[in-house]
Amino acid sequence: MPPEFGRITVFCFAASYGVAAALEVVYQLRPRPALRWLDAIFAVAGLVAHTAFVVVNPLPLQSAFGSLIFLAWIVAVFCLYGTIHHPRLAWGLFVWPVVLGLIVLAEVTGGPPPPTTTPSWELFALEGKQFWPIFHGALMLLAAVGVCVGFVASIMYLVQTHRLKTKRSPGRGPRLWSLERLELMNRRAIIVAYPLLTLGLLIAAGQLLTMRGSLEDLENWKVISTALLWVVFVILLYLRYGVRAGGRQVALLTIVAFTLMLFARVAVHPFAQGGAR
Numbered sequence: 424m425p426p427e428f429g430r431i432t433v434f435c436f437a438a439s440y441g442v443a444a445a446l447e448v449v450y451q452l453r454p455r456p457a458l459r460w461l462d463a464i465f466a467v468a469g470l471v472a473h474t475a476f477v478v479v480n481p482l483p484l485q486s487a488f489g490s491l492i493f494l495a496w497i498v499a500v501f502c503l504y505g506t507i508h509h510p511r512l513a514w515g516l517f518v519w520p521v522v523l524g525l526i527v528l529a530e531v532t533g534g535p536p537p538p539t540t541t542p543s544w545e546l547f548a549l550e551g552k553q554f555w556p557i558f559h560g561a562l563m564l565l566a567a568v569g570v571c572v573g574f575v576a577s578i579m580y581l582v583q584t585h586r587l588k589t590k591r592s593p594g595r596g597p598r599l600w601s602l603e604r605l606e607l608m609n610r611r612a613i614i615v616a617y618p619l620l621t622l623g624l625l626i627a628a629g630q631l632l633t634m635r636g637s638l639e640d641l642e643n644w645k646v647i648s649t650a651l652l653w654v655v656f657v658i659l660l661y662l663r664y665g666v667r668a669g670g671r672q673v674a675l676l677t678i679v680a681f682t683l684m685l686f687a688r689v690a691v692h693p694f695a696q697g698g699a700r
Contacts, residue, residue, distance in 0.1 A: 431476045433492075437526045439469030440499065444519035447506075451513055451597050459510055466503045466515070473499060484560030487689045490567075491529035494688070495522050497568050513597030517575050532689050555630055562623035563649070567684050569616025570652075574681035576608040577674035584671060606670045609677060610663060617656045624653055645690035652683040 446462040473496050482489030502518035583599050600608070627646065659676055662668035 431472050431479070433476070433526060433530060436469040436473035436476060437523065439465050439472060440519060440522055440526070443469060444515060444523065447513070447515035447519060451516060459506075462515065463503070463506060466499075466506065470496075470499055470503060483557075484564060485556055487532040488529045490560065490564060490688055491525050491532070493564055494567050494571070495525035495529065497564075498522050498525065498571050501568075501572065511598055513599060516597055517578055521571055521575060528685065528689060555626060559623050559626040559630065562619050562626065563687075566616045566619040566623060567688065569612045569619065570677075570681050570684045573609045573612035573616070573677045576605050576612065577677040577681075580605040580609065580670055580674045602670060606673075609670075609673065613656065613659050613663070613677070617660065620649075620653055620656060624649060645687050648683050648687040648690060652680055652687060655680045655683060 443462050443465040446458055446465065450458040450462060473492075477492065477496055482492055484490050484493065498518065499522045502515055502522060505512070505514040505518065579599050580602060582597075583602055583605065586596065587602075599605070627649070631646070655676060659673060659680065662673055662676065
């Protein structure tokens, strides 16, 4: 690993993402191929720096900073793919603010944890004591990705609904997918995230009961907010498949789920040593 990678900070990739977001706004106002290419260049530069930061620095998923930085990295990959694969859509206009918001939230939680002397390969050993907490963290991280995708689709859906209600010309403003496509995107995100969230909760409950031998940690705010998030997902599935509620109701509830997910991300993890975030 080049020593220069060790000097990469959060500001490096956050600034690149910020420029990419600004270029996305300019592109929507004055669509030019050069702006789209420049947008992609800054996005790739930010993603390379972000990847180097994640590889070099120890970022346990049990910490708020680590989980949010990892989540921002995955959403950034999702954003770059969407920008390249669907260049005419206003993809980055909605996704880059989520990426930047996650990074800012990670910084607000206190920054990266102190370096650890534990070799990274030991953390993933099947016999190791850290396997189940890490497996739980990975499941919850992937579920959070689904929530982020559903949130982006919901915001797009509400914007598109407003444009149709006000009878704005389809050629004016950012180009978005149809309401049916956005509903499908939201539905798939919920279907993928729900089993991951359920399995993660079951593993967390088992760990809390077997490792601690008491119910006191069930009062942890992270546990409570994650349980509430699971309940919101059950309601979302019921609205979607039970009563077949309108897309606007599902979109608004998905935004509530996103808010709960963020709260669960920043709350103190019961698996973190010393109650560290």
